[in-house]
Amino acid sequence: MDIKSMKNYLYWLYCQFELITCSYLMEPWEKLLFYTFNITMLVMVLYTAYIFVPVHISTAFQFFLHLFGNQHENTVSVVK
Amino acid sequence: MANPSAVCNGHLHHHHQKQNNLLKSGIYKKNGITKGIKKNGISNGTLYKKKFVEHFEQAPMYVAVFTFLGFGVGTIFGYLRDFMRAWGLEKRNVATEREQQKDFVPLYQDFENFYTRNLYMRIRDNWNRPICSVPGPQFDLMERVTDDYNWTFRFTGRIIKNVINMGSYNYLGFAETDVNALKTVTIELQKYGTGICSTRQEMGTLDKHVELEKLVAKFLGVEDAMVFGMGFATNSMNIPALVGKGCLILSDELNHTSLVLGARLSGATIRIFKHNNIQSLEKLLRDAIIYGQPRSRRAWRKIIILVEGIYSMEGSIVRLPEIVSLKKKYKAYLYLDEAHSIGAVGATGRGVVEYFGMSPDDVDVLMGTFTKSFGAAGGYIAGKKDLVDFLRTHSHSAVYATSMCPPVAEQIIRAMKCVMGLDGTTQGLQRVRQLGKNTRYFRRRLHEMGFIIYGNDDSPVVPLLLYMPGKIGAFARRMLEKNIGVVVVGFPATPITESRARFCVSAAHTREMLDTVLSALDELGDFLHLKYSRYSKSSHPELYEETRLELED
Numbered sequence: 001m002d003i004k005s006m007k008n009y010l011y012w013l014y015c016q017f018e019l020i021t022c023s024y025l026m027e028p029w030e031k032l033l034f035y036t037f038n039i040t041m042l043v044m045v046l047y048t049a050y051i052f053v054p055v056h057i058s059t060a061f062q063f064f065l066h067l068f069g070n071q072h073e074n075t076v077s078v079v080k
Numbered sequence: 081m082a083n084p085s086a087v088c089n090g091h092l093h094h095h096h097q098k099q100n101n102l103l104k105s106g107i108y109k110k111n112g113i114t115k116g117i118k119k120n121g122i123s124n125g126t127l128y129k130k131k132f133v134e135h136f137e138q139a140p141m142y143v144a145v146f147t148f149l150g151f152g153v154g155t156i157f158g159y160l161r162d163f164m165r166a167w168g169l170e171k172r173n174v175a176t177e178r179e180q181q182k183d184f185v186p187l188y189q190d191f192e193n194f195y196t197r198n199l200y201m202r203i204r205d206n207w208n209r210p211i212c213s214v215p216g217p218q219f220d221l222m223e224r225v226t227d228d229y230n231w232t233f234r235f236t237g238r239i240i241k242n243v244i245n246m247g248s249y250n251y252l253g254f255a256e257t258d259v260n261a262l263k264t265v266t267i268e269l270q271k272y273g274t275g276i277c278s279t280r281q282e283m284g285t286l287d288k289h290v291e292l293e294k295l296v297a298k299f300l301g302v303e304d305a306m307v308f309g310m311g312f313a314t315n316s317m318n319i320p321a322l323v324g325k326g327c328l329i330l331s332d333e334l335n336h337t338s339l340v341l342g343a344r345l346s347g348a349t350i351r352i353f354k355h356n357n358i359q360s361l362e363k364l365l366r367d368a369i370i371y372g373q374p375r376s377r378r379a380w381r382k383i384i385i386l387v388e389g390i391y392s393m394e395g396s397i398v399r400l401p402e403i404v405s406l407k408k409k410y411k412a413y414l415y416l417d418e419a420h421s422i423g424a425v426g427a428t429g430r431g432v433v434e435y436f437g438m439s440p441d442d443v444d445v446l447m448g449t450f451t452k453s454f455g456a457a458g459g460y461i462a463g464k465k466d467l468v469d470f471l472r473t474h475s476h477s478a479v480y481a482t483s484m485c486p487p488v489a490e491q492i493i494r495a496m497k498c499v500m501g502l503d504g505t506t507q508g509l510q511r512v513r514q515l516g517k518n519t520r521y522f523r524r525r526l527h528e529m530g531f532i533i534y535g536n537d538d539s540p541v542v543p544l545l546l547y548m549p550g551k552i553g554a555f556a557r558r559m560l561e562k563n564i565g566v567v568v569v570g571f572p573a574t575p576i577t578e579s580r581a582r583f584c585v586s587a588a589h590t591r592e593m594l595d596t597v598l599s600a601l602d603e604l605g606d607f608l609h610l611k612y613s614r615y616s617k618s619s620h621p622e623l624y625e626e627t628r629l630e631l632e633d
Binding site: 012015016018019020021022023024025026027030034 | 146149150151153154157160199202203229548549550551553554607608609
């Protein structure tokens with residue numbers, strides 16, 4: 001039952017997408033074109049995110065670590 | 081208990097002042113009672129004698145964003161299709177210029193044609209649907225299918241029966257085929273035939289027209305009236321006769337095309353004030369009187385205010401008391417177009433003048449149509465005898481247009497007599513009251529469900545906002561699948577972001593029909609996500625009570 005209601009909900013979301021972007025009114029070949037374009041853009045965005053986001057996050061993390069981490073190392077060496 | 085309201089001479093006389101709040105406002109003047117009575121905290125000193133509640137709720141911001149997104153996608157695909165059509169990649173179904181005219185000024189490049197070709201064509205199957213029965217509370221529809229995406233249609237031959245009619249202007253339910261009701265019309269048809277073959281000024285004035293005009297004047301409480309064969313032509317042909325060059329027309333933003341056409345044909349200067357906005361109108365009046373005509377600074381020959389009783393796209397009622405007080409202060413004339421409000425509002429169906437408890441002498445020109453509430457065709461102009469006598473000689477419609485045909489005139493006579501009570505029954509009054517009940521019930525339920533509805537609580541025209549272009553087509557088609565016929569309106573008739581479905585409640589609708597429509601709307605509202613209102617009350621307050629009782633146990 002949960003799967004069925006989930007499937008109904010997803011179908012309803014798909015219908016909303018169709019209505020909002022006017023793809024409900026399009027002929028089949030126009031719909032194909034529109035969806036292909038959308039899915040291509042989405043896949044490109046996701047691929048870019050997949051490649052670049054970890055690198056950006058680790059760089060940012062290292063930057064913040066440098067701000068606080070350097071002091072930490074200094075204190076350790078002084079104490080030693 | 082005996083019914084305290086006695087119908088006599090078409091006017092309601094009340095012997096007990098306390099009952100029936102609705103009619104109090106009109107009765108003061110007739111019985112000479114000047115004692116002020118407080119009702120709902122409004123004393124007799126203010127202009128409005130009962131609450132004036134209008135809704136124009138704005139949808140949340142994301143709705144506007146999605147609407148523009150939808151139109152944007154539609155426009156992009158429109159350009160793509162136009163490109164393909166221009167380069168021969170697609171068959172051309174539209175009207176285009178001939179080869180020899182390619183160097184001329186282009187005919188079909190403006191936005192309206194672009195919109196028609198690319199957006200309207202996709203959902204065209206929801207308009208111009210042919211019906212094949214009387215447009216009563218239910219009607220029969222001819223089934224139509226399209227093979228090439230709405231460019232051409234063909235009829236399958238099947239007839240869809242008993243579709244609930246929420247689109248016809250049948251406010252009092254006089255669009256009927258009952259033989260008893262149409263007895264007098266049949267007799268007149270056999271006596272006069274159907275054609276007049278002449279204009280009013282030549283040989284087209286029949287005794288039926290004289291009888292009808294006297295009846296209309298009595299109904300409205302004015303000195304005289306004149307009837308015309310077509311409602312649109314009444315406006316567009318008579319305004320040029322009343323105003324001319326050197327006059328000023330102050331017209332509401334959302335006036336009907338017939339008023340706009342009449343105003344433009346007259347040659348007068350036209351200034352537009354914001355819809356139902358008294359401050360805007362007052363500012364325009366003051367500027368007109370202070371500054372006069374544009375270059376010569378002379379006083380205007382005439383200042384006339386054009387308003388409608390009920391605006392059919394918004395469902396709003398005109399603020400008549402305030403406009404009349406403005407008109408008296410600044411000495412302007414008032415032209416009131418009661419196309420949708422005559423028969424539909426007011427305690428006895430006499431229009432907005434009665435609804436606000438005012439006297440018909442306050443309005444200079446009363447105009448209305450017989451198409452909406454009386455199940456016929458045609459229009460009238462009523463007012464002082466001098467005005468109507470002037471129009472009889474100077475109106476274009478009287479001189480050139482064929483007059484109203486006799487069976488239609490008889491239908492109006494019998495419908496008006498029914499509403500006034502002159503046929504001996506209270507059927508007319510019952511229809512008016514039933515319309516009021518149906519209107520209030522329908523609007524209340526729609527508000528509770530959470531839809532955005534425009535307009536006044538008492539107007540039988542109910543616009544339900546749809547906003548997005550994709551939903552216009554989906555809504556109309558799905559309602560037809562559920563056997564309910566609705567009218568949806570999009571861009572050029574409404575602003576581009578505010579497309580709507582317009583319901584016209586009728587006195588002939590039974591409670592069951594309205595409930596069917598409301599449950600279908602509920603279901604469709606959930607499926608299409610149309611319930612944008614942020615002020616909806618709980619739709620089932622009685623359930624709340626039940627659970628509270630159970631907990632107390």
